[in-house]
Every structure is written in structure tokens, then in C-alpha cells.
Amino acid sequence: IRKQQLIPKAQYGGRHAVTMLPGGGIGPECMGYVREIFKYVGAPVDFEVVDIDPTMDNDDDVQYAITTIKRNGVGIKGNIETKSEAAYVTSRNVALRNELDMYAYVLNCKSYPGVVTRHKDIDVCIIRQNTEGEYAMLEHESVNGVIESMKVVTASNSLRVARFAFEYAKRNGRKKVTTVHKANIMKLSDGLFLETSRRLAKEYPDIEHNDMIIDNCCMQLVAKPHQFDVMLMTNLYGSIVSNVVCGLLGGAGLLSGRNYGDHYAVFEPGTRNTGTAIAGKNVANPVAMINASIDMLEHLGHHFHADLIRRAVNKTINVDRVMTSDVGGTASSTDVVNAIIGNIGRC
Numbered sequence: 001i002r003k004q005q006l007i008p009k010a011q012y013g014g015r016h017a018v019t020m021l022p023g024g025g026i027g028p029e030c031m032g033y034v035r036e037i038f039k040y041v042g043a044p045v046d047f048e049v050v051d052i053d054p055t056m057d058n059d060d061d062v063q064y065a066i067t068t069i070k071r072n073g074v075g076i077k078g079n080i081e082t083k084s085e086a087a088y089v090t091s092r093n094v095a096l097r098n099e100l101d102m103y104a105y106v107l108n109c110k111s112y113p114g115v116v117t118r119h120k121d122i123d124v125c126i127i128r129q130n131t132e133g134e135y136a137m138l139e140h141e142s143v144n145g146v147i148e149s150m151k152v153v154t155a156s157n158s159l160r161v162a163r164f165a166f167e168y169a170k171r172n173g174r175k176k177v178t179t180v181h182k183a184n185i186m187k188l189s190d191g192l193f194l195e196t197s198r199r200l201a202k203e204y205p206d207i208e209h210n211d212m213i214i215d216n217c218c219m220q221l222v223a224k225p226h227q228f229d230v231m232l233m234t235n236l237y238g239s240i241v242s243n244v245v246c247g248l249l250g251g252a253g254l255l256s257g258r259n260y261g262d263h264y265a266v267f268e269p270g271t272r273n274t275g276t277a278i279a280g281k282n283v284a285n286p287v288a289m290i291n292a293s294i295d296m297l298e299h300l301g302h303h304f305h306a307d308l309i310r311r312a313v314n315k316t317i318n319v320d321r322v323m324t325s326d327v328g329g330t331a332s333s334t335d336v337v338n339a340i341i342g343n344i345g346r347c
């Protein structure tokens with residue numbers, strides 16, 4: 001009873017509807033944990049669940065999911081698989097991001113002191129162009145045995161995501177933005193991306209700007225990650241660098257990522273893995289999806305509930321050290337979720 005008194009009750013009115021796309025692999029079980037925790041804290045959110053059949057050759061499910069996100073404005077998702085072999089059926093995750101014009105992906109990478117890793121106290125923020133570049137999905141066989149794949153970089157999207165990065169840095173008290181590129185080889189495409197960020201940097205004299213070639217960047221990240229603050233890059237480099245940094249911090253099961261456009265926002269585990277091999281075994285780390293749900297609550301303005309859950313997650317990992325095996329623990333997924341729930345309102 002004492003514990004219950006600490007837990008806020010959802011008020012009538014002011015509830016938010018959010019689209020939930022569980023996706024494949026460990027997505028559905030992780031969403032179950034999120035629901036359990038939201039119910040416990042009384043988070044004023046109602047989920048509209050949309051399941052997408054990965055074997056379908058048409059995109060009716062995806063279109064329906066997009067419609068509900070347009071209506072609700074906000075979504076939370078697992079990784080959606082595309083199992084159709086047909087070349088014309090393109091990635092559903094990419095289609096979703098493109099159709100909702102969510103041009104910026106934000107991955108906050110902050111070390112958990114309770115997770116043993118090679119480097120301590122990393123705190124970098126990766127901002128990735130999320131809708132074009134190498135993910136243009138424009139591939140064709142021009143003549144037999146020759147495949148051409150287009151990488152599309154536009155001035156308008158380069159500017160939007162660069163502005164997003166500098167504004168993010170300014171609002172969050174960050175000191176430096178590093179543009180990551182391969183403009184020495186891809187002189188036109190990456191060159192445009194780099195030049196755009198250089199030009200924009202002049203509008204932000206209080207924020208240091210530098211740039212780094214992607215290959216050196218990967219070496220610097222694993223050797224001296226503390227030199228980085230905010231990192232800005234195109235789509236594919238963003239995917240790879242995100243995985244490098246998540247790896248440095250403890251793997252796929254911890255961090256969450258945020259997709260933003262001017263109108264919609266979708267929250268998901270940071271490395272966007274499906275986790276097919278570990279599904280249904282009660283071993284998946286639930287923290288990445290729980291962190292995605294905290295991001296979502298923050299976005300909706302439910303700071304009180306977000307804070308309650310965040311503090312409970314931090315205590316579970318850093319103090320109680322109840323963790324799944326991917327981050328060196330011995331707990332099951334449900335052990336971790338129960339430990340988090342037990343810490344809510346008590347730390």
C-alpha cells in the first residue's frame with residue numbers, strides 16, 4: 001500500500017494514443033514488458049497495436065501502420081522484418097521512415113556505470129540522416145552482371161539534418177559537432193553533406209565543428225571515444241557507427257533510438273535488431289525497448305512517469321546489477337523487468 005501511494009494515477013483526459021508495432025523476433029515480448037511497466041506506473045498512454053505480416057508481398061499492413069502513426073503522431077516499434085524475396089518488396093522499416101519523412105535519427109549513447117566495458121563514461125550522441133543516402137533503395141541491373149545502386153544526397157535533407165544536429169547540440173549543452181563522411185572518395189554526395197554542415201556551423205559560433213572520414217572515425221571510436229560529442233552523418237555510416245558505439249557500451253540490448261520528422265516521432269531499440277535467435281527464451285535484454293518507451297514518454301511530455309521508470313532502470317543496472325547475460329549478468333528478461341518494477345517509486 002505504501003508503494004501504491006507513491007505511484008501516480010492516470011488522470012482522465014490527457015491520455016495519449018500511441019501506435020505500437022511489435023515487429024518480429026523479440027519485439028512482441030519486449031512490448032509486453034513495456035505494457036506491464038506502464039500499467040504499474042499508470043502511464044497515461046493507450047496503445048494501438050498493429051501487427052505486420054513479414055511474409056506479405058503487398059504493403060497493406062505497412063500502409064495501415066503509417067495511417068495510425070499519422071493519426072496518433074507517435075509510435076513505438078520493434079524491428080519489422082521483410083521476408084518476401086521479391087526484389088520490388090523493399091524494407092518495411094525504411095518505407096515507414098520515408099513515408100513519415102522522419103529525416104533524423106538520434107541515438108544517445110551514455111555508459112551505464114554498472115555495465116563492465118572497455119571504456120567508461122562515454123557520452124556521445126549520434127545524429128543520422130534517416131531517409132536517403134545509401135538507403136535510397138534504387139538498385140537495378142543496367143546490363144547483365146552489372147548492378148548499379150544509387151546513393152542519393154540532397155541539399156535540402158542535408159541541411160535539415162545538419163540543422164537538427166546543431167539545434168540539438170545547442171539545446172542540450174553540447175560543445176562539439178563532428179560530421180562523419182567519405183568526401184575524399186564520394187566527392188559529390190558526401191561532399192555536399194559535408195559542405196552543408198560546414199556552412200551551417202557558421203551560424204553556431206558557440207559550438208565547435210570538425211569533420212572526420214568514416215574509416216578513421218571507426219578507429220577513433222574504439223580507441224579514443226571520449227573525443228566525440230555530437231556526431232552527424234549520412235544513413236549507412238549512421239547505422240554502422242551506431243552499432244560500433246552500442247557495442248562499446250554493452251551491445252544491442254541497452255540503448256534506444258529516436259526517429260524524428262517535422263510531424264511524427266517513432267521510438268525503437270537503438271541498433272534496430274530483430275533478435276530472431278533469442279526470441280521466446282526469456283533471455284533478451286528488455287532495457288533497450290524500455291528506454292525507447294521512456295523516450296516516448298518524454299516526447300509526450302509525461303516527464304514524471306518517464307523519470308520514475310528511468311530511475312528504476314538505472315538502479316536495477318547500476319546498483320542492484322540485475323542484468324541479462326548479454327551485458328554480463330545472469331538474470332532472465334522477466335527477472336530484470338520485475339527488478340525494475342520493484343524499484344519504481346523507491347529510488
Ligand code: ADP
Pocket residue numbers: 025026079252253254272273274275276277278283284285286288326
Ligand atoms: P539483425 O536483426 O540485424 O539481423 P540480430 O537480430 O541478429 O540482428 O541481432 C544482432 C545480435 O544482437 C544478435 O547476437 C542478437 O542476439 C543480439 N541482440 C539483439 N537484441 C538484443 C537484446 N535485446 N538482448 C540481447 N541481445 C540482443
Ligand code: MG
Pocket residue numbers: 273274275276
Ligand atoms: Mg536478425
